[in-house]
Amino acid sequence: MIYLIIGLILLTALLTLGNKFVNANPANLARGLRLFGGAFLMVLALVFALTGRFVFAIPLFGLGLSVLGMSGLNWLSSGYKPQKTSGQRSRVRTAMVEMELDHDSGHMTGIVLAGTYQGRELDQLTETDLEAFWQETAQDGQSQKLVEAYLDRRLAGWREHFQANGAERQGSAASSGPMTDEEAYQILGLTPDAGDAEIRAAHRRLMMRVHPDQGGSGFLAAKINEAKDTLLRRH
Structure with a gap:
């Protein structure tokens, strides 16, 4: 048969x-x-x-x-492939400024937390205002690095206009202390229930946006790396 x-x-x-x-x-x-x-x-x-x-x-x-x-x-x-959720945003906060990065568009926005322009959005500040605020952030290295990351995206050639030493200011600022889990999740734009695969995927996606080799910020890249390491150690 x-x-x-x-x-x-x-x-x-x-x-x-x-x-x-x-x-x-x-x-x-x-x-x-x-x-x-x-x-x-x-x-x-x-x-x-x-x-x-x-x-x-x-x-x-x-x-x-x-x-x-x-x-x-x-x-x-095909295996497990973490799906990118639209509308995700990364948030980095320092003593003087809080910055957000939209994962979809790569657009960066921020709000001033301290100083002359407290409560103002960076997008609303004029070039003169931004220069004044940037000078104020000299008292806090991490805040200044974060503002510089924003300026790199908004104002081409700002370093020359603001008389900044670009070579010195492109490095990463010293850490203010160990990163918390909450801060790490905010930086990667994830929720606390995210798994290892989602953490690694968010890290790769953000590094493509902010890596210095792609014209991004050394400070933000260091923060994103630290956030990934912090969460993976916990897991």
């Missing part, structure tokens, strides 16, 4: 292939042969499995998947 079933499958396959061969171009024919061959091997493996011949069924099934290639393996090999 098993051989009759196999014979019918082979006959059907030959008839189908004959029809395809007449009508298909070489590229489509090759693709069709690969897909049909893989499907045939998997059907044959199923027949052997139903008759209890697993010693033949298992290798035939694996061979069928191999012939099908990724088109037949996507559903098995």
